[in-house]
Amino acid sequence: MSTARFDELIHAPTRLSLVSLLAATEWAEFRYLREHLGLSDSALSKQLTTLEQAGYVEIRKSFVGKRPRTSVTLSRAGRAAFDGHVAALQEIVARSGLTVLPGG
Numbered sequence: 864m865s866t867a868r869f870d871e872l873i874h875a876p877t878r879l880s881l882v883s884l885l886a887a888t889e890w891a892e893f894r895y896l897r898e899h900l901g902l903s904d905s906a907l908s909k910q911l912t913t914l915e916q917a918g919y920v921e922i923r924k925s926f927v928g929k930r931p932r933t934s935v936t937l938s939r940a941g942r943a944a945f946d947g948h949v950a951a952l953q954e955i956v957a958r959s960g961l962t963v964l965p966g967g
Contacts (some may be wrong), residue, residue: 867954868947872917877902881910882945885920885937893933911935919944 873882880900885891897907914920919941923934937945956962 866947867950868944869951869955870944870948872913872919873944873948877906878910878914879948881907882914882919882937882941885935886942886945888936890923890934890936893935896935914941917941917944 873879877900881896884896884899893904893907893911896902897904900907902910911920911922915922917940919938921936921938923936925932925934953962
């Protein structure tokens, strides 16, 4: 169980969506992330750079034939930050008597 900790870096809507998507995968290709999030290449690159500088993601670049391929994974620190952020959000919502979980 993670310690509840609101994370301002993750909380930005685009980054929260990005980190949430990464939390559900082992490695995700840049193209997959771009398409699922509806971002331009430059917007996604900017968000990934911000997360990489914080140590929240690891980026791997390779080639398939002559085509570049970029894959991203959530780092251990990124996973801990996301888990803590989700726990903090659940605590905030719970104060209202509601739950963020379906059927709860």
